[in-house]
Amino acid sequence: MINIDNLNIKNILEHAHIGVIIHRADTSVVYANPAAIQLLNLSYDQLIGKDAYDPQWAFVDENGLPLELSKYPVNQVLNSKQRIENKTIGLIDHTTKDISWFMVNAYMEGHEGAKNCFIVVTFSDITEQKKPFSAEDILENAQDIIIVTEADNIEYPEGPKIVYVNRAFEKLTGYTKDEVIGESPRILQGSLTDKEARKSIYQALRKKQSVSQTLLNYDKCGRPYWIDMNIIPLKNNSGQVTHFAAIERDISQIKFHQEQLANRNNDLKALKANLEKRVRERTLSLQQAKTQLESMAYFDPLTQLPNRRFFSIHLSKLIAAAKRRKEMIALGLIDIDNFKSVNDTFGHNAGDEILKKVAEIISDLFRHEDAICRYGGEEFAFSIIINEKDQAEQACDRLLQAIRNAQYQFEGSSITITASIGVFTTLAEHIENEHELYRNADSLMYKAKQNGKNRYYMG
Known part of the structure; x- marks a missing residue:
């Protein structure tokens, strides 16, 4: 068995790889082993006699923030009378501003107030472990x-x-x-x-x-x-x-791809010249086709009135203009009364003629800046900018009268036609989406149908 009492403890400390510092109760250093001197980057003379209150100490906590004086290991042991185990502390080098990180343990040797009371602090370098990456x-x-x-x-x-x-x-x-x-x-x-x-x-x-x-x-x-x-x-x-x-x-x-593109560009130039010739030859026919397609895209082929698509575009512009001028928008839906009965009695050709006649009346009564369209089937729509609801009422009165008084002749028979109109009016600035306008106008038109037809309802 080894007799511990016979061991040369100082010799062991001198060759240890961990730092060992011994403080008096007043926190002054009375002993530091070579490992401590090397780890702290100080000379023996600089370290011996140095106390915890020396302003040159620059300890930081695990987050890199300045460590409170009371949290210094020697002070913490003196204040708490408890051991410190595995506490992480950083020390800033005044020259390089780099932080060295240490795992610290500390305890009190002897009784507080006694002449032989000391605080032993041991520490090891964990700087490499603290580095998040290399x-x-x-x-x-x-x-x-x-x-x-x-x-x-x-x-x-x-x-x-x-x-x-x-x-x-x-x-x-x-x-x-x-x-x-x-x-x-x-x-x-x-x-x-x-x-x-x-x-x-x-x-x-x-x-x-x-x-x-x-x-x-x-x-x-x-x-x-x-x-x-x-x-x-x-x-x-x-x-x-x-x-x-x-x-x-x-x-x-x-x-590589750039070179391929350069080669292809040469081929494309030759192809381009050939295509330009063909394009010139087709330009006239394409322009004609474009005109025809635009007409088909925006106009109803039977009545030649704008269709719903064109009406929606025109309506958006009217709403924007009315918002700028702080005015109202009126949107009306027109439905020809008993149109199915006319079709069943006189045939679809008669129905088509009536649709064209009503479209002509609508086109004549409204201004160029107003929005009108064949909405679908026997329904038509209009939208105008107004200052007062009276303006929309006057437009509806004129429209109903013109449709009612028009002459509809087909194969020797005279046909009387009326219409029902639902008109929704609102300040343009209150419009969140166009679907609300259509929905409200459709509901009002339904009321006009339910209450005898040949009339308008306004909301």
């Missing part, structure tokens, strides 16, 4: 090619020496790190590498400036590839450019 890992696993060279030997023929390449470089070029370290990036260039691009890079490097270029390079097997390159200077703490970092992206596929 910059080298980022560079190594980046998708872009990264090459770092010295900033010296810019002149031809040597060129700057490569000091670092990442995995993406190895994958693209086929070269390993060992094969290119100490070589110049010019080993990647070849006979078809653009001289002007090389000259631009050379001039920028001489001036220690950033530069961007598109360049043709060659891999280890001599296969060409295109890169989009950005070179930036890297400076040391004194502001001197010591290295250049080239960040490159393989754009070979893009270049």
